Amino acid sequence: MKRKSNVVIVGVNVNKEHEDFKYAMQELGNLAAACHLDVVGELTQNLNQVNRAHYIGTGKMQELRDMIQANQAIAVIFDDELSPSQIRNLEKTLDCEVLDRTMLILEIFARRAKTRESKLQVDIARLKYMLPRLVGMRESLGRQGGGSGLKNRGAGETKLELDRRKIEEKIAQLNKELENLVAQRQTQRKRRNQNGLPIVSLVGYTNAGKSTIMNTMLDLVDQGNEKAVFEKDMLFATLETSVRKVTTNTNRTFLLTDTVGFINKLPHHLVKAFRSTLEEVVEADLLIHVVDYSNPHYEEQITLTNKVLAEIGVVDIPVIYAYNKTDLVEAIEEDDNQQHIYISARNRMGMDALTEAIHEQVFNDYVRCELLIPYTEGQIVSYFSENAHVLDEVHEENGTKLEVECRRADAEKYAQYRIGRTTYDI
Known part of the structure; x- marks a missing residue:
C-alpha cells in the first residue's frame, strides 16, 4: 500500500448492541493511520445481521461507491473480518481494493516485526x-x-x-x-527460573505505556541507556518480549518483561502465533496491568485485555493495575484498592508507589537475619553483598558479622552461620 493513500472505513453495528461502536470505528481509523493511510470517509450502518454477500446492505452500496469516487479512495477497510466471498463480491462491485480489520492488523505487525x-x-x-x-x-x-x-x-x-x-x-x-x-x-526461561528471580510482566492494551514504564523503572535504578527498550506513541510499537533484570537500591532483583499489547478483535491467528511469546506472561509471579487512564474507554480496554489473558491461560496470578498517563487527565478519581496505582511513567509520577507495590508482592519471602561468616568463607560475604540487602557489616574476631535482608531460601541455605533471631515479617 502506498504512503498517504486515501481510504474509506466501513462498519456495521449489529442490533445496536455495540455500545462502543463509535470508538471501534475511531480505533479502525487509528489502525489505518498506523499504515500511513488517510481516512477520507466513513460509512456506518445499523443492521439486524451482517449482509452475507456484501457485509453492508445493498442500499448502502451505491452510497459507498459515491464516497469512494468523490474522495479518490484506493481502498475500503471494513471493521470486521470478511469472508472470502464477501471480499470477492465487494471488490467486483466497488472496483477497488478491499481490506478488513484483520488484514490491517496483520499489515501493522508485519511492518513492526x-x-x-x-x-x-x-x-x-x-x-x-x-x-x-x-x-x-x-x-x-x-x-x-x-x-x-x-x-x-x-x-x-x-x-x-x-x-x-x-x-x-x-x-x-x-x-x-x-x-x-x-x-x-524455553531454555532461556528455564535458566532464569533456576536463578529463583521473581518475574514481573507488563501487560495491557496497545499504546498504554508498557515500554515507557519499563524504561522509566530501569532509569530510576540507573540501568537505563543500554538496556532501554523501544518506545513510541503508536499502536503495536512493541512486538517482541523484552526481559530486563532490575536491581533495586535495596539490592533486591527481579525480572521485568515487556510484552505485545492487545487490541479489540485481535486476530485469533495472531494470538495463536504469538502464544510462545505470551508464555512469558503465563509464568509470571506478578502482572502489572498497564491502563491508559487518559483514554475515555479505558474500562473496556481493561475488560478486553483480561479476556485475552484468560484465553492464553493466565489464571491465579496477582495483578497490580497501573493507571498510566494521569498527567493527561483533569482529575484523578482514586479508589481505596491497594492494587490500583495511579502514575505518569513519562513524568515519573507515582513510580515509587508502583515499585513499592511490586516489592510487597514479589519479595514477601524475604527475611531479616544476622550471620557470622568465618573469614575463610569470604565468597559467602560476596554472595550476600551481590544478592541481598546488607544492612550492617562488622568485622569481628571470628569473622564478618552481617545483618541482611535476603531470600528465605538463602537464609536457610546458610543457616549454620545464622546468629540471633530471624525476622520473617519485613
Whole structure:
C-alpha cells in the first residue's frame, strides 16, 4: 500500500448492541493511520445481521461507491473480518481494493516485526489468514472444467490447488523454524527460573505505556541507556518480549518483561502465533496491568485485555493495575484498592508507589537475619553483598558479622552461620 493513500472505513453495528461502536470505528481509523493511510470517509450502518454477500446492505452500496469516487479512495477497510466471498463480491462491485480489520492488523505487525521470531509469527498468521481466501484472490482465474481427472480441470482451479499446497508447505516450514526458536526461548526461561528471580510482566492494551514504564523503572535504578527498550506513541510499537533484570537500591532483583499489547478483535491467528511469546506472561509471579487512564474507554480496554489473558491461560496470578498517563487527565478519581496505582511513567509520577507495590508482592519471602561468616568463607560475604540487602557489616574476631535482608531460601541455605533471631515479617 502506498504512503498517504486515501481510504474509506466501513462498519456495521449489529442490533445496536455495540455500545462502543463509535470508538471501534475511531480505533479502525487509528489502525489505518498506523499504515500511513488517510481516512477520507466513513460509512456506518445499523443492521439486524451482517449482509452475507456484501457485509453492508445493498442500499448502502451505491452510497459507498459515491464516497469512494468523490474522495479518490484506493481502498475500503471494513471493521470486521470478511469472508472470502464477501471480499470477492465487494471488490467486483466497488472496483477497488478491499481490506478488513484483520488484514490491517496483520499489515501493522508485519511492518513492526524486528526479530526473526516475531517475523516468523507474523508470516505464519498471514499465511493462515490467506489460505481460505485464495479463491477471492484468484477471482480472475478460470473455474474447474467438466469431466473428471486432472487433465480436464480448468487452469485456474489447478493454480489454486498449487497455491494452496505451496502455502501449506510454507506454513509447515515456518512452524518448524519457529519451534526451534521457541525451544531456545524455553531454555532461556528455564535458566532464569533456576536463578529463583521473581518475574514481573507488563501487560495491557496497545499504546498504554508498557515500554515507557519499563524504561522509566530501569532509569530510576540507573540501568537505563543500554538496556532501554523501544518506545513510541503508536499502536503495536512493541512486538517482541523484552526481559530486563532490575536491581533495586535495596539490592533486591527481579525480572521485568515487556510484552505485545492487545487490541479489540485481535486476530485469533495472531494470538495463536504469538502464544510462545505470551508464555512469558503465563509464568509470571506478578502482572502489572498497564491502563491508559487518559483514554475515555479505558474500562473496556481493561475488560478486553483480561479476556485475552484468560484465553492464553493466565489464571491465579496477582495483578497490580497501573493507571498510566494521569498527567493527561483533569482529575484523578482514586479508589481505596491497594492494587490500583495511579502514575505518569513519562513524568515519573507515582513510580515509587508502583515499585513499592511490586516489592510487597514479589519479595514477601524475604527475611531479616544476622550471620557470622568465618573469614575463610569470604565468597559467602560476596554472595550476600551481590544478592541481598546488607544492612550492617562488622568485622569481628571470628569473622564478618552481617545483618541482611535476603531470600528465605538463602537464609536457610546458610543457616549454620545464622546468629540471633530471624525476622520473617519485613
